[in-house]
Structure formats: structure tokens, C-alpha cells
Amino acid sequence: MDFKLKYYLQIADNALILSHRLGEVVSRGPYLEEDIANTNVALDLIGMAESIYEQAALLEDKGRTGDDLVYRRAEHQYFNANLVEQPNKDFAYILVRQFLMDAFHVYFLTELTKSKDEFLAAVAIKSLKEVTYHLRRSSEWMIRLGDGTAEASERTKIAIRNLWKFKFELFTESEADLIMKERGEGVDLKVVEKMWRQKVREIFFIAQLEIPEGEFIVGQGKSGNHTEYLGKILAEMQFLPTHYPDAVW
Amino acid sequence: MLTKELSEDQLLAEFDLKIASDIKIEPRDWMPEEYRNQLIRQISQHAHSEIIGMQPEGNWLNRAPSLRSKKILMAKIQDEAGHGLYLYSAAETLGISREQMIAALHAGKAKYASVFNYPSLNWADMGAIGWLVDGAAITNQVSLQRTSYGPYARAMVRICKEESFHQRQGYEIMWRMMQGTEDQKRMAQDALNRWWYPALMMFGPHDADSAHSSKSMKWKIKRESNDHLRAKFVNKSIPQAELLGLKVPDVKLIDEASGIYEHTAINWEEFWTVVNGNGPCNKQRIEHHIKAHEDGEWVRKTAIAADLKHHTN
């Protein structure tokens, strides 16, 4: 597969699958204002994914649309990080996952604004504004979750413990990452990781949360290897186009 | 105190005069208790309808067949949350808290639009809900922009402005379905068949049988009668269905010359069955809401606790 196309898909798949998870909690928020806020994040992510898929379809040049890339790709052809497909066990899981990804997106897109690929640079500039707000929001929640009631702190620590192992994958370079970086079109994930780590430390410190010890890489989403959850997400998401292949929606 | 002390009769006379002259009643104004209660009942019911109405659409959100339709549906459901919120706020100005309203909903004391107790069974339902259910709601809401209670009227103005895309979104889905495969056309007709009567029932019982109608009209909480609004809606919708190539179940042309239609008898027994809790989804809808509320309790608690910790002064 073309490395550039793959690079596009890695970025878009992260946004798409995360937004799908957020879509699952619409009408299930802890209070109405939070439901609305969550939906705004999901909408921003869908918008970002959509524009990248459309461009990716052009790059691919097989007469497929952006939607075809979303609705007619199998599990192993998805390149999102395993982190974003993890389920919404409770509000703590949702927000920890969100915070880790928001911080990733902010520093990843900051670097991407310098890309020699004009399309990617433009997407990065637009989306950076959105994810900067997302990070502010999820950081504020991390503080309230970590430094509020004992129950919230306990739940948040469990979520961190169980999701942390999926973060290493975010900074592991795929071949596409490597080539795009060398061409000056992709980002240096080491730089992203450094900034990310600093932000996580800062917020965890205020929130009285601890960074788990140990380095163990779980998940190779960029190679199309996923947890069992992605298959079920796709089964639901792709139901109509799969069941009625000739229909135009 | 320099303020005027008026007797109950004088206050009532002043209130009636304001209603008669179309001057809006505002939160701090004197108002008859019955007017206040009637408003709380109606506005909270309206708010709950927006919130419960998120569920039948939420049912298809993660199966939306294109990114475009997914983001539109998501934005629409979010608007409903926002509209519920505007309405809760309007009701709160009458001295009831949002929490009390939610408790009344959970206890089955407060109602919401019965139409949301029907299931959404195929993708065309997203079209039918937007086109017919929102269409019926808009017909009603447009007239409510002139309601006598200021905060309610202002909420309706904002809601009507934001809702203008909802009905179009639904109609567009129906249109796309009717341009598509035989399966898609079947889904579209099926959705219309199932949502038509529930949409007509949204206008409430016939004027003669409506328990709260006459008082509401007198106080200008409601501005047009149930039957009048229903007829308006029927006559708007039939040409729209024809343009799509869909057949509306059981309507008759009563006036050939002016093209005025009338719907055939509504099954009011079904209406009351659903209102009284035995529709296909009543239990499911309330349980969904209760579960979200209960699951969220620890989150709300920690937000309160965190704020108290950081502002101990």
C-alpha cells in the first residue's frame, strides 16, 4: 500500500473510531450540558476524518469515495490505534481515553502544521484549533475526576491502569510514519511524545493521579492488528452499506 | 416599602389585562398559581420530549450509512439536547428545578410526547422522524413563539430558528431513499406508514376532548387549537408525500376545488394506551434515561466535590 495513503488513513481512522465511541454515549451523558459537549467533540472528529478520507480516496485513485474507505474496508485494513477502539466502560474510561488522545492530537497536529504536504498542513491548522479546545475540556475533567470524590479517583485510576498500555503504540513508528517523516511531510513522533509526556505529567500532578510504571507495548493498530472491539464497531457502522451494497444513501 | 400592595383581585385584573393586550408575562410578575402550574406542566413536558426524542434517532446514529448523514444526525440529536436545555431553563424561571423535573419524569408523573414511544426500525425512519415528527412539532412550535409567557416564547424563537434544518434533513433522507433501490423505497413507505398516525397524534386529542386546552387558549399559553394545527399539518404534508412518490395512509380529499385533505379517524384508543405507558417503547425510553442519570451520579458528585475543594474560602 502506498505509504502516503496509509499515513492519511492512520490519522483519519483514529479520529473516526474515536468519534464513533463518543457517538455511542450520545443521550447517555451524566448531565445535559456534558452530553452536548461530548457531541461537539465527536462532530469535530468526524469532520476531520471526513476531509482526510476524501483526499485519501483521490490519492488512491481507484474511483472510490471517502465513504467507500469508511464503509467498505475490513478490520485488518483499519490503521487506528487500539486505544481509540476501547469501550466506554464508564465516564472515567471515556475521559481518560479522551485526554490521552486529545493530548496526542494537539502535539501531533502542531507538528503536522509544518508538513510539506500542503493538504495535511491545512488539515492540521484547522483541526488544531478544535483539538486544543478538546484538550482543555478533558484536562479540566481529569482534574475533577482525580481530585474530587474518592469514588471518582478510584474509577479514574482503574481506567488509567487499563488504558495506559495502549498509549505506547501511539509513538511507535510504522513504515509510513518513517518515510513521511524523512520526506518532511510527516511528523517526528519522538517530538510529539516528549510534549505529550510533559502535558500528561502536568495534568496528572494537578489531578493527583499517577503515571503507571513500566513500558509494555500492546497493540499494533498501524499494522491492522486490533482488539476484538474494532470488529464489532465496524459490524455496526457498516451494517447498511454491507447489507444493501447497491444502495446509494 | 414604596411598592404597591395590591389585592389578589387587582393583581388578577392586571394579569388578565396583560394577557388581553398581548404583553408577555415575565418570571417575577404576579401570575395565578394555575397559570404557573399549567406552564410548568407544558414546558417540562416539552423539554422531556426533546430529551427522550434523542433516543429513537440515537438508535441509528452509529449505523448511519455515510459520514455526511452521520454528522447531520448527530448535530440534530445534539440540537434536541440543546432545545431540552433551553426549555428546562424556561421552566426553571417558574420556580421548579431541573432535578425536580427529571425526578417527575422518572416517577412517571411528567409526560413527554407519546410519539417517541414508537421504535425506529429502519434508516428511513430517520427521514420520517425529521419530516413528519419534527414537521408536526414545528407546526406547533411556530404558534408557540407567541405564547404569553416570556421565557417560553423566547426559547421557542431560538428553537424554531435552529430547527429549520431538521425537517429538511428528514425530507432529504426520504428523497434519497425514493431515488434509490427497491429496498430503499420499501423502507421509505414503511417508515411513512408507521409514523403518520403517531405524528398526527402529536397535536393531542380533539379539541372537545382536550383536558387542558380551553384554559391554555384563554391564557394564550397555547395560541391555536389542536385540531386546527393538525389540519394545517395534514394539508402541508400530503403534497410533500406526493412529490416523493409516497402514499399517505388513509386520507381523503374533502374539497376537490381547493384541494383540502382530511385524515381519517385516528385510533385514540391506541393513543391513550401509549400515553398511559403501554406503547412499544415507554419502558425502554424511561429506563434508558434513568440509567444515564444513575450512571452519571458519581460524575456530578465529583464535580461538586472538586469545586468545593478548590474554593474553600
Next chain:
Amino acid sequence: MNKEDNQGQLWEVFLQTKPGMAFKHVGSVHAFDKELAVQNARDLYTRRGEGTGLWVVSSEEIVAVTINEAEYFFEPIDKKIYRHPTFYNLPEGVKNM
């Protein structure tokens, strides 16, 4: 401050729709603290890109004139028409005034 109400407190939202314009009351929002209040207000009242500036104020901090006071609060001022520019008769031909 009603901390018992598990829906948070009530905040009033003021939105500026263009730079330089006045902030206008647009409605209210629930939140548990100042930061969440400003976020919730942003997420609710600027969904269609209506804002360039945003204030939130705890509803309890609003001091209002009650309707019973309105008569002596506002009506006397209403009579001082000499505060309005149209009150004055100026000679024809005066410019830039």
C-alpha cells in the same frame, strides 16, 4: 449556593456576536464551577459559530429590579426628554452636530 442540586448551579450566559459589539444575554446553563460554566456555555450557545466573546455569571450574582419597583425606578427617567438629542431646536444650516 445550592450544591445539593445534582444538576449544578445556574449561570447566565452573555454572548458577543461580533468584535466590538455589546454582550447580549442569550440564556442560561448549568455547571458545577466557573470553568465548566464557560465551557458548557460555549458548547451550547456557539454551536453555529455565533460567538466572538463569552461571559458567564452565576445567576445568584445578578441583582435585579423587581417588577413592583419598576414604576418608580424607570418612569421618572422616562420624562426627562431633554436628555435626548431630538429635544433641541437648532438653527437651520448648522453642520456636524
